[in-house]
Amino acid sequence: MADLHPSIVALVALSANIAANHPNQGLCQIDKLKGYGVSKEQIDSVIEIARHLRDEAAQKLDARFDEAYEAAWQPAKPKLKPDPFANIAVVESGGACCTPTPSGKSCC
16 A cells, blocks of 8 residues: 655645544644645645535535424324335436535535
8 A cells, every 4th residue: 555645644634624623623734734845725725625525514414403303393194005116216316426615626
């Protein structure tokens, strides 16, 4: 297995800390990245993508929670006889795995 360059490891650590809402926010990686010659613009891109992923995950979790919360207040549905066609999978089309960041950077 090939070792990753330390600058790549530091960028991954920075983005993971930001996306995970780690209390240290990956700030300890900044001096390392500067020492490796990584530009501020490159670091800014990583920060933007990490924040976008973090915020998108939070929005999706909140939406699922809201749906489940609202469903808890709905009256119970009557039980119906099993339908043999009810378990046929339906494939949705379209939709990206993620949305671009505000500046248009892809996070996929």
